[in-house]
Every structure is written in structure tokens, then in C-alpha cells.
Amino acid sequence: MPTTSLPRRAGARTAALAALTLAGTAAGAPAALAQPPGDNGDVKIHSVGTPFDDQRNEPKVCDFYLAAFNFDPGEMVTWTIKTQPPVPGGAQLPDATYPDNTVTIEQNGRAQTIPLGLPDGQYKLTWKTNLGHGAGKQKVFKVDCPVSKPTAPPGPNGGPPAGGGGLARDDAFAPVAGAAAVGLAAVTGVVWFRIRRRPHGV
Template identity: 55%
Template sequence: MPLVPLVRRAGTRTAVLAALTLTGTTLSAVPAAAAPGDNGDVMIHARDTPAASRSNDSRVCDFYLAAFDFQAGETVNWTVQTLSEVPAESGSVTLDGTGAGRSRLIDLPDGQYKLTWLTDRANGAGKFKLFQVDCPDPGPTPTAITPSGPAPAGGGGIARAEALTPVTGAAAVGLAAVAGAVWFRLRRRSDGAA
């Protein structure tokens, strides 16, 4: 039996390992054929994003889901839940003949959410996306202005207690006394003479 030098065996072993590694890398780079029903994608769209847009909005307020590239006539079942796995919304989208469709408008409180979807023909746990609901603060709500002071003439109602201080009370009594004296004086003179 011929003896192969050790150096030559080590070089052959290295070459074989390199070839196997390269082959494994090339084989793993080939995408596996998607199972029927697992080939589409769902995008999160802000209210004003066109339904045909292939962009995904990761920060939204009111939003809807747009589905693309599924098999025609499939139904996509979806669930939106908080990151602590508490369900927040769920529903389904029936896709048209092109494999596309959209959900209703969804309104959730601000927070981090996870969208999971699975088609009715799919095998597996489904696919998911993380996103954030962040609606602008509407600002302070307007409050009713409460008028203070006496009601305007003919307005009826009762004056507020803060408007009736001792000074205003004395002024009102003095004004009433003067007005009464003038009225009596003018009434006594029926001929209008001074």
C-alpha cells in the first residue's frame, strides 16, 4: 500500500472541506419553494397611503392592512396584538383575482403592536411584522366659558355670589334710593312745573 505524505493528505482534506462548505453555502442560498399560501405579503398602510403602494408604514395612527402576491381568492386571517401578546384586533381579508386586498380602517390606542397573518391555505405559524401606533396629541379639549357677574339685561338668571361684594351691594342700594327719589319727585308734579 503506497504511503501518501502527511502534507499532501492535509491539503486534500482541506480542499474537500472547502468544497463541501462552498456547496452547502450555495445550496442554502437557494430559496426554498414556498408552500402554497405562504407566498404573499401584508403591508401596514397609514390612512392616506394608496392601497397599491408596496411600502410598509411602521409608525401609524389610523391604518389598514394591504395584502399582495397571494394566490387568487385566498383569505388572509390577521391578528393585531400588543407585544405582551394581548389581542387588540383581528379579522380577515378576502383577496381578489390578482391576490390583493385590503382590510377595514383600524384605530388602536398608542403603543407597540405585532401583526400576525396566516392564509387559509398556509401551513405553519404565519408571518408577522412589528409596528407602532402613535397618534398626534389633539391638544386640550375646549371647556365651556362660565360667565361671571350679573346676567345681562333681559337675560334672567341669578348673579354669582362672587359678583356681590359689600361695595357693589351698597352702590346698588344707593342707586335704587336715588332712582326712587327722582321718580317720586317727578310723579308729584303732574303739570311738569319745577
């Protein structure tokens, strides 16, 4: 007489294997998600004046510095900045002005460089730690400094120089000023005429 015990046993074994597989996957998940030393953290481009603890990236700057966050304490970092796309003989860092391109990650996982400067253009930062396993962190950014406009020389201010006579500008001789000048001449003529007549007793 046929029985159904074998299929039940097979089903139980399948369920047990599935449970073990899930348990193994769950146990291995944290190990798979953990980053090896050196591959953690991020680096940002900051305009000079941006607070060190600001984790925003500024892709368009003038004078700038590099700010690192969440790296492993004590790591040594070497960074380079080159034109993007590469230009033979183009501006880059380090150079004679900024020869030191290494920083040490502090105990809080952060680091900053000194203020840096480059000619206007587009650049790529490469940030590599001594414990890193890949090409390092990379950022593309643009240097764009405002051009200062020359100031115009100051215009005339006040009356003409001493001894110059006249008015400061031709257009300042308005009709009112002209009428005042004519009236002054007429009054002067009347006074002179009266003075001339007195000696004759008229």
C-alpha cells in the same frame, strides 16, 4: 505488459457520473425553489391615506389598514393584532368595534382591510392564510397618534365695550396719547376763557 485502459475507463465513468449529478441538480432546482400555495405574498401596515398599491411598510401609524400583495388568488386570510410584548387584557383586534378579521385575496393577489384604530402602543400583526403551512406572516408596528392641543381663547380686539370709556389696554396710553389729551384740555380752557370775557365787553 501493463496497460492504461482501466484507469481511462474509470476516469470516463467518473466524468459521466458527475455530469448526471449536475443534470439532476439543475432539473430539480425549479421544484426546490417553488413556494407551496399559501406561503407566498406579504402584508404591509399602511397609514390611512396611503395608496393601496404602495408596497412600502409603515411601522409607525395612527389610523391604519392592512394591505396584502402577491398572495394566491382566492385564499382566505385570518388576521389578529395584539400588544407586543403581550399584555394581559391589553388592546387587541378583532374586538367589538372591528369584529370581522377575515379577508379574501382578490384575483390580482391583493387584499385590504377597512380602516383600523388602536390606542397608542406597540403591536404585532399575525396574518395567516387557509393554505399556509407555518406561523403566518408577522409584522411589529407602533401606533402613535398626535395629541391635539387646546386652543387659547381669543384676546381683546378693538376698543373697549360700549360705555366703558378709557382705552382698551393700560399700556396703550403712550406719551404721545398723553400729550394729545393735555393739549386738548388746554385748548378747551382757552375757548372757555374767551367766551367768559365777551359778556363783560373786555
